[in-house]
Amino acid sequence: MRIFFISFYTLVFSLVVNAQRKTIDQRVDSVLRLMTLEEKVGQMNQYNGPWAATGPLTNDDNLLTQIKEGKVGSMLNVTGVARTRELQNLAMQTRLKIPLLFGQDIIHGYRTTFPIPLAEAASWDLEAIERSARIAAIEASAAGVHWTFAPMVDIARDPRWGRVMEGAGEDPYLGSLIAKARVKGFQGKGLGNTDAVMACAKHFAAYGAAVGGRDYNSVDMSFRQLHEVYLPPFKAALDAGAATFMNSFNDLNGIPATANKYLQRDILKGEWKFKGFVVSDWGSVGEMINHGYAKDNKDASMLATNAGSDMDMESRSNIQNLAQLVKEGKVKLSLVDDAVRRILHKKFEMGLFDDPYRFCNETREKEQWNNQPHLDAEKDMARKSIVLLKNAPLPGQEKQLLPLKKADGQSKIALIGPLVRSIKEHLGFWSYDWPDDSTRITSLWDEVQKKMGDNKLLYAKGCNIDDNSKAGFDEATSIAKDADIIIISVGEGRDMTGEAKSKSNIHLPGVQEELIEAITATAKPVVVLISAGRPLIFNWTADNVPAILYTWWLGTKGAEAIADVLFGDYNPSGKLPMSFPGTEGQIPIYYNYYNTGRPATSDSDRFYRSAYIDFSIYPKFAFGYGLSYTNFNYSNITLNGASLKGNQKLTASIVVSNTGKYDGAEVVQLYIRDMVGSVVRPVKELKGFQKIILKAGESKTVSFTITTEDLKFYNNDLKYDWESGEFEIMIGTSSKDVKTAKLTWNK
Ligand code: NOJ
16 A cells, blocks of 8 residues: 555656646747747857956957847856846846856855865765755855856876865765765755755766876776766766766867767767756867867867757857858757757756846845854864874873863963964865955964963964975974974965866975974974865875874864864864875875786785885875774674675674774775676775764674675676676775675675
8 A cells, every 4th residue: 555655646746747847848949949040059158257267268348248149048157146137137138038047166165165075075974065065055046156067076096186176086986975965965955946056067077087187188098997987976966966067178088078979978968868958168169179179169169069068168169150050050950959958948947037036135145144054064064074194192101192182271282384374275276255254264273272271372384385495494493392282284275276286296385394394303292284185295294293184175164173173072083085195106096996917915015016116005095094083993794694696685794893982983984896807896896884973982783785786897898787706895994994704696
């Protein structure tokens, strides 16, 4: 009976959805029928607004006139109720009054800046990540924004690439779950609600594999790797309902993604049945001339449109050529109609045809300024994103250095480093500046002072983030000598990791590591805080300093979050979503590599092995690694069977015990290895995780259910299936620290 009700309601629900869809489809068609070819092409054209830019600008004096003439379907970088209203007014003067879509890079918050996406990924907390995207959408939509160019779901195995900060790191499984959480967060209860913005899964595809980590560079990879590693987060975003996709700057195996038919028509719109539209990246249609793929803008527009790119961001190739291309028979009208239909559909779904100003509400916009619940959520997310990399006891003591004691009336703390008093650096790349930033954002200095009450704090800058002067070292060391504990705050400037911020040297910039050495030489206990957008290299610090927190760029409440962790008001639980290399020469570096025919089993196993003769093969800090103020002990794994058949399910359980003195959260990670395959399989692949909270002294049994779905991979014919054989199940605290059990599983 229950089954009957469920299927009855499912049927009714799908009829209603279909009816709504049909209504929108009919409405789209009724508009499309009225449109001239030029008006259709106008919908496939997106311009940057006259106030801000996130790419190279094309001078265009008559931008506003073009909107009035129906030559523009969407604008980017236009925010705020006043501005969006102003431009929407122009669109309402066009013949058919088709509303504009306003898009913006809302990457990690709008008014409330959240941690950079890579930092959020370190929380492994999908609910918190979804909430962060939800809040970003609420704030942005209140400022007239309809569409965010996020989430970036590119897998990134190369920290030289500045855009690693925008994604979820190196792993397709974690990346897929985070992609889904972000899409759900941005789109909330669904398009049509005024607090939902359209998500845009980008950059389709494989942009994260740009050769040498150089932005905008080429990508050459096997189709198997594309499908197995780089596409899953896009598929997850699509399954979560992502309204739009953005193609990318790179070529993939010689074909620019923007004109890549295989990606856009065969996979995305074909096999995956994507119903939304694809926007190009900034100028990427026209840039195909530089790629040597299109001879001119006209050719570029033809290649992009034929390949399934629906909207041209800023290159003006479509607006200047597409109508003519249709007239010459070089682009089929049906393809233009399909692109316009997709775009109009989203405008209808957003409710813009019913009320083009429905996102323009001054009262709602004002409510989002310094909204306390949003700021609280930001602080929560920031605390969850911090990763404790090291926490050793002081010489001769049992107790670890962190957490620090609060106002004890005795300890003198010295805060040293170029980031101690910084305000805006907390916001990171892809964030917005607000007039009241200097009062609403506090520095580490402010927050440590609050924790320490009347205790005296000492300060020295020591050096700048990125120059060679050591002129401040003497002052810093003399202050250090006067203190009982030293907190050194170093890292990157907020504009050092992001778009077009690739680096060949990812060591801690400038003389910051030398400053750490100089301070550590005073023999005083040192805690190092590293704020950055990417995995940096800081080997001396890692080997010699007792306590290190990786604090990324944490957003508006970043300093409060750091102070909470430093003083034990929050026990850190973040785990690295990317492997941290020990030298640039190890890059690309990732945990799910193939074993090779001559694997090295350790760093002393180098004789004719797949190893380096001059450096370790291991990352400095592994994927999934991160400590807590407490300790977690893992039992051996128990399986419900050592030999499974067909579609049986495997249960793998482990007992995790908190053996330390603090309550804490732990991300229990499940990895699987397929021992022999028709194509070689990675040494381990993340297939599950659970974030659990354990009180001091508490134990919990954590169980994972594994199905044959988790064993599937793409074989050499790109068939997605699993193969009989032996498997290793690994459960542990990081990719490098796991317990193992074996089983066979046959069809
Ligand atoms: C170029 C970036 O690659 C893309 O991610 C971004 O959305 C656009 N510029 C718009 O700013």
